[in-house]
Amino acid sequence: MGTDTRGRTIVRDGPWGFVFLLAYIGAAIYFVSVSDGSFWGVVVGLLQAIVWPVYVIYYVLLGLGA
Numbered sequence: 559m560g561t562d563t564r565g566r567t568i569v570r571d572g573p574w575g576f577v578f579l580l581a582y583i584g585a586a587i588y589f590v591s592v593s594d595g596s597f598w599g600v601v602v603g604l605l606q607a608i609v610w611p612v613y614v615i616y617y618v619l620l621g622l623g624a
Contacts, residue, residue: 585610 585607593599606613 582607 586604589603589606589610590600593603
């Protein structure tokens with residue numbers, strides 16, 4: 559009667575989360591530094607930092623001729 563049938567879930571994604579955080583911070587610094595410095599320029603720069611992998615994939619596919 560005292561048996562617990564639930565299993566454990568161990569998530570080991572911590573190091574990758576840290577890498578992605580560093581990548582976001584680096585992209586945010588880059589995109590904000592190339593903006594015009596206005597409020598909306600900074601906001602757009604932060605949004606671009608979120609989706610920068612999409613830019614990379616797009617240009618890689620263009621380079622491959624896909």
